Amino acid sequence: MKVGHVPEGLFEFAASKELILRLKHNTDIVQSIAEFAGSKGVKAGNFTAIGALKRAELGYYDQTNHEYRKIGIDSPYELASCVGNISLKDGEPFVHAHAVLSDEKGNTRAGHLLEGIVFAAEVHLTQLEGPKLERKYDEVTGLWLWNME
């Protein structure tokens, strides 16, 4: 069966603010951005980040059993890439981020970013103004995906 390549959903936004954040040493990158969004009323956005983490927890989603497997990263790594977004889940700002980490040899570990303790982190966040971007449970994937109906 050939499936058409049209997206499931599309929302148009205006970029209201370009925000530059320096995250605090020893905080969790995911919680920091979520708490920042909550305190500033950011309901939708997209971000990139670079820096270094003291430790982290990554996730891999098992597409068959519909559960996350946790991958502990217990030593310091560069945050070689971090791409993420902010939307609402149960009415509160929710951060979804993926990261690529690298060690002293340049070797990498990557995945869904569950936790990352900041050594230093620089974030560029584009705050978006527009339709309500809210997550809803999706039966097909077992994930909370954007409700774009």
Next chain:
Amino acid sequence: MKVGHVPEGLFEFAASKELILRLKHNTDIVQSIAEFAGSKGVKAGNFTAIGALKRAELGYYDQTNHEYRKIGIDSPYELASCVGNISLKDGEPFVHAHAVLSDEKGNTRAGHLLEGIVFAAEVHLTQLEGPKLERKYDEVTGLWLWNME
């Protein structure tokens, strides 16, 4: 010979729209974005994406022989990073994207993204308005690079 570090070319754009897309399960991420661009008249843009793929095909460009080598990824991977752009090739919207994928151990594979079958994917696309950004064959690299003359 020392080469000056000035860019080969520069175009200035305005961001006309910030678009948030949820791609459809089982579609190809590259074709989805290209078809979306075609249907909406997006002639230039830049995007990031995160999510998970059911399978993928990556590419590595052989800089000496000027040909892509294909790297098949036949099992589910996280889409740990995806950075790409939209420009015109032969007058049609063309997607150029690179991706980093990660498995259940957090180990990675990466490269030029030839195909990626979507399990779930969230895209942030900045639509750009400005000069005509079109690809043209470049003798030096054997690639279709932006014509910025």
Next chain:
Amino acid sequence: MKVGHVPEGLFEFAASKELILRLKHNTDIVQSIAEFAGSKGVKAGNFTAIGALKRAELGYYDQTNHEYRKIGIDSPYELASCVGNISLKDGEPFVHAHAVLSDEKGNTRAGHLLEGIVFAAEVHLTQLEGPKLERKYDEVTGLWLWNME
């Protein structure tokens, strides 16, 4: 001790221009972007890039000894991801970038990007207008971080 997850600092900017650059073959990606910023008066910005490098030098920051370890990459790699920013250091535009590279098997190396010799590179740079974003030596990390006081 529980540390609150508020960012160390926040600056708000407007995106003044969306810039698309094609970097010159055989130049260094970090120097190219820095020299471009200097020549065009870009004092703050964020960018992503994809392409291919002929060779590179990556860095890993030793969080205990506060020094960079250099990782030489002496063969051609895809530039699978590059995320970076521009701010001021000693009054001049300074580029901070991280990269993920991939080889013909799709295997990766990543880290702080010290040097990357361009085979081909496509850059999307968002020029930011707003407060002065300047680096200052940080005693805690031994890094030059943004002064957001």
